[in-house]
Amino acid sequence: MTVGPRKGHDWGMDAARPSRLDLWIGLSAVAASMALMAVVIPIWVPVFSTPRPLGLAPWLLPQASAAILGLAGAALAWRARRGSDAPERTVWRGLALAVAGVGAYVVAMPLLGAIGTGVVLTVALVLARKGPRAWPAALATAAVAVGLAWAMFVALAGTPLPRGPWEI
Amino acid sequence: MWEDIAAGFALFATWQTVGLFGLGIAVGIVIGAIPGLSVTLAVSLALPLTFAMDPALAIIFLAGIYKGGTFGGSITAILIRTPGTPAAACTLLDGYPLARRGEAAKALDTALYSSAVADFCSNLALIFLAGIIVLFARQFGPAEYFWLVCFALTTVAAVSGDSLAKGFIAVGIGLLLSTVGRDLFFGSDRLMFGQRELAGGVALIPLLIGLFAVAEVISHYASKPRPRERFEGTGEGLTWSEFRRLLPTIFRGSAIGVGVGAIPGTGGGIASFLSYGEAKRVSKSPETFGRGNIEGVAAAEAGNNGVAGATLIPLLALGVPGDVVTAIMLGAFMIHDIAPGPGLFERHGNIVYAIFFGLALSPIWLLALGKLASRGFTRISRIDPDLLMPAVLLFCVLGSYSVNNSMFDVGLMAVAGVAGFAMLRLDIPPAPLVIAFVLGPLVEDNFRRSVRIGRGRAEYFFEDPMSWVFIALTALSIFAIVRQRRRQARLLRGR
Structure with a gap:
């Protein structure tokens, strides 16, 4: 039995056909997520040390949000890796x-x-x-x-x- | 409770409130009937005007625009094959073939009566269910609220647009934007990049106007002009016997609309297609659907109008918006320092009942204005968008400026507009972004309260059975949506 996605399997995530543009959107989201994580970590906390418990830390939600962005971007890029070119629609x-x-x-x-x-x-x-x-x-x-x-x-x-x- | 009802009636029963609600419905119908302008755009632009209003009046006015716009979107769908709102896309399937056959009046009447009946059912559901849900919600602790908001975010990410991943990208951006500004718990500056104007966070109104209105303006200029469809003659209206035959379809569609609308994160588009599918399934002549069957129009309109009142249930009872328009209404509550949810019924019962009284009037206003002017609105749909869009842009700029009398907010609107246009073109839905933006503080606040009450124990998040209900609902909704997407993808591959 094969575990994992078959070739061309989409994990049921998208109804529409993926395009090459989606690959770039996904990769951009991953890059933005990594950049934001780097920015968010040194958020200045005006207390003596990192707050305890950890769940109270001011950087937790920005970090989690950046992680959601990165994971979703990676999933989109993976799905669109064999996508076709999107039609030109912009004047x-x-x-x-x-x-x-x-x-x-x-x-x-x-x-x-x-x-x-x-x-x-x-x-x-x-x-x-x-x-x-x-x-x-x-x-x-x-x-x-x-x-x-x-x-x-x-x-x-x-x-x-x-x-x-x-x-x- | 009776005191609140009496105070609510006193608040509502003034000519200003009743008149303003009618004006809201008329504005909604007009905006909905103009292709390219959406209900969301209308409600976003109207939000700055509600600053000076009483909170109940503000919500009633915005609800009027929402309800009027939901019906107005069907006029252009039927007459010129251009849905005025995304929710009206389903109405087009049978409405436009009817208009082509010279039966536009019948299709418009069917849409109007179905909308009014569904609106009535939806308001009834809101009035009866909101109170019951509040009784449950009073038992919720911060952990249950945290999971409830997670459920809403997951649903909205999953059902908006064609791609689950893009939905979650929008949620991630929305949550990130909600964290911009000074963290009031520790006084730390978050993601402000040295801009002092961002200390209070990203302003909601310029963000909304940018994402929904400016993005539409830019999209108009950046798209090739579409040839306009013309229709010939309106024909006879709907007869009483035809209306009676449609009633089961309308009530079924209304029930579907109410059910879908009451789930946080869903919207009218889904309800109209579900209702249409169900009407086709039970019909004795399913082959006539899509070729000009009035049952199709009735089902689609009942579905999307059934949502309009029910989507206020999660907003008023839980403080969680059901869709983008109710997220904007949440903004209107926030402007007046009022938090929707169980506390709203305890502390501002008069406002809740004033809103209920106002909404109870909406089917009457809808019927009166819709019947009186649905022929006239066909002229509105022919207004040249090249003349309209510069005016819309002016209102966007002044609406954003008026929030804090600040050019910084106009700049923010411009950035959000360009970003909104990019999202439109990249098929990234803006709805999850806005809902995540308004729910971000609720997620963080309830998470932190849970951590403090539970003294940092992770188990606290899973102690109450209600938490498990929301976790199960989240998992179930993702499973159901992924399954549906796989079916759709298979159909696409098969074409």
């Missing part, structure tokens, strides 16, 4: 546009204020997607979105949003 230009939009909010909001940044970026995102002829739709979208946001966050919830150089 990279669109991805770059969206990430740039999100990043621009983080950078521009303290400088231009929430309302100013909202108008500029809403118009920019609509134009980038629909073309320069869509400026009436872009302006209308920005007006509605910023108006609604102002009503909900400023008028109703009283949130002091960053006001920018124009104090709006």
